[in-house]
Amino acid sequence: MANVTASQSTLQSLANPTRFVAIADRVLPWLLGLTLVLFAIGLPLAFFMAPADYQQGQTVRIMFVHVPAAWIAMFTYVVMAAAALGSLVWKHPLADVSARAAAPIGAAFTLICLVTGSLWGRPMWGAWWVWDARLTSMLVLFIMYLGLIALWHTIEDPIRAGRIAAILILVGIINIPIIKFSVDWWYTLHQAASVFRFDGPTIHTSMLIPLLVMAVAFMGLFGVLHLMAMKNEILRRRIRAIGMRAAYEGRRGVA
Amino acid sequence: MSALAALFARDVRLSVKAGGGAPMGVLFFLVVVTLMPFSIGPDLPLLARIGPAVLWVGALLATLLGLDRMFQIDQEDGTLDILLTGGQPLELVVLVKAAAHWVGTSLPLVIAAPFMGLLVNLDAAGIGAVTLTLLAGTPALTLIGTIGAALTVSLRRGGVLIAILVLPLTVPTLVFGVGAVLGATTDPAPFLSPFLVLCALTLVAGVIGPIAAAAALRQSEG
Numbered sequence: 340m341a342n343v344t345a346s347q348s349t350l351q352s353l354a355n356p357t358r359f360v361a362i363a364d365r366v367l368p369w370l371l372g373l374t375l376v377l378f379a380i381g382l383p384l385a386f387f388m389a390p391a392d393y394q395q396g397q398t399v400r401i402m403f404v405h406v407p408a409a410w411i412a413m414f415t416y417v418v419m420a421a422a423a424l425g426s427l428v429w430k431h432p433l434a435d436v437s438a439r440a441a442a443p444i445g446a447a448f449t450l451i452c453l454v455t456g457s458l459w460g461r462p463m464w465g466a467w468w469v470w471d472a473r474l475t476s477m478l479v480l481f482i483m484y485l486g487l488i489a490l491w492h493t494i495e496d497p498i499r500a501g502r503i504a505a506i507l508i509l510v511g512i513i514n515i516p517i518i519k520f521s522v523d524w525w526y527t528l529h530q531a532a533s534v535f536r537f538d539g540p541t542i543h544t545s546m547l548i549p550l551l552v553m554a555v556a557f558m559g560l561f562g563v564l565h566l567m568a569m570k571n572e573i574l575r576r577r578i579r580a581i582g583m584r585a586a587y588e589g590r591r592g593v594a
Numbered sequence: 595m596s597a598l599a600a601l602f603a604r605d606v607r608l609s610v611k612a613g614g615g616a617p618m619g620v621l622f623f624l625v626v627v628t629l630m631p632f633s634i635g636p637d638l639p640l641l642a643r644i645g646p647a648v649l650w651v652g653a654l655l656a657t658l659l660g661l662d663r664m665f666q667i668d669q670e671d672g673t674l675d676i677l678l679t680g681g682q683p684l685e686l687v688v689l690v691k692a693a694a695h696w697v698g699t700s701l702p703l704v705i706a707a708p709f710m711g712l713l714v715n716l717d718a719a720g721i722g723a724v725t726l727t728l729l730a731g732t733p734a735l736t737l738i739g740t741i742g743a744a745l746t747v748s749l750r751r752g753g754v755l756i757a758i759l760v761l762p763l764t765v766p767t768l769v770f771g772v773g774a775v776l777g778a779t780t781d782p783a784p785f786l787s788p789f790l791v792l793c794a795l796t797l798v799a800g801v802i803g804p805i806a807a808a809a810a811l812r813q814s815e816g
Contacts, residue, residue, distance in 0.1 A: 494748075499814070518763075521766035
């Protein structure tokens with residue numbers, strides 16, 4: 340119980356946008372540096388040190404971008420769902436900002452995952468797009484991200500847009516496992532014969548270590564992008580508030 | 595309870611009277627099914643094979659038609675405010691409105707489905723399976739659509755946005771609906787298990803839909 344109140348008060352102290360921006364400014368350089376170091380280690384490991392696969396040759400190196408991007412794409416949605424809960428239940432003022440800032444990042448990582456998957460699929464499957472269960476789930480996730488962004492853009496008042504989007508995010512987080520399950524079922528029904536499958540658990544250590552380093556580096560990248568996007572969103576809202584106040588005062592001055 | 599019954603009767607009456615969309619939905623369904631042979635050619639075996647999918651996609655699109663006006667009409671003439679401040683729980687109100695909307699738009703589609711099945715050369719088993727799966731699955735589509743309608747109630751041009759928001763969420767319903775029909779018409783695939791999952795999806799949508807839609811309506815008005 341004491342733990343809960345402690346974490347709540349930390350969260351509440353972050354509710355002040357000015358304090359949040361100050362903390363974000365202090366954290367950002369360190370996080371950015373850490374991310375750069377991780378990429379500096381991970382990229383050479385992935386592209387030069389890791390062995391080429393005996394079946395797939397050099398194309399297996401796409402995995403070191405593809406798989407972390409897929410993880411972050413899903414992780415972003417979980418972050419958004421937590422933020423949605425925060426904005427609906429506790430009306431936390433920064434939860435809206437967090438969810439809204441995360442959506443384009445999630446969409447971008449999903450797109451990276453889809454594009455690299457397509458590039459990987461061309462030599463492996465002989466086609467740019469195969470209706471593989473996991474690819475299809477990611478495509479649905481991508482459409483959901485874009486729908487959410489569209490919803491945010493059509494509602495002018497940011498607070499109301501945040502609450503409405505939060506409901507859709509929570510509906511989505513309930514539905515995503517159902518969609519994943521149905522797509523898996525659909526895929527076994529339409530079993531394609533010549534589809535290559537990569538068995539995750541049997542991955543060799545020489546590939547696992549670069550993969551994990553890249554995954555942590557992507558996580559850092561997400562953190563940096565998310566914090567910067569949140570700062571931008573806070574500034575954008577301030578500009579909107581100043582503009583509205585100026586318009587109001589201008590009108591009052593005329594009258 | 596009688597207030598909810600009155601609301602149901604009012605909504606059904608509005609949807610079948612002039613200006614309601616009920617006959618339009620069936621007509622739209624017919625146009626979509628008719629266009630399909632024009633786009634792929636009058637190949638009867640191929641049509642029989644993809645027929646269930648054509649009927650399901652047609653019904654899915656037809657279900658979307660009247661959704662954007664579901665709460666908007668009530669908001670424009672003030673009925674929504676009365677519903678929000680009235681004594682009935684908003685979740686139940688939304689459920690009743692969704693049921694009325696289903697009776698007005700989706701039930702005609704289910705009744706028309708056997709005739710559409712003839713157009714795409716389905717056999718008796720296929721026609722029966724399509725009609726039965728549509729009967730079990732279209733409530734899920736309407737209930738999921740209700741969420742989209744509630745989210746976009748205050749937007750002036752919500753129609754396309756509803757489709758974008760709702761269609762990804764209908765993937766499971768479509769998959770198991772068409773899967774059950776394939777199970778009934780082709781031999782090795784099972785019918786009962788996808789059909790039961792389809793019924794389960796409808797029940798889940800019956801819980802999530804009214805709760806989420808009611809929350810969205812409160813946010814829109816508040």
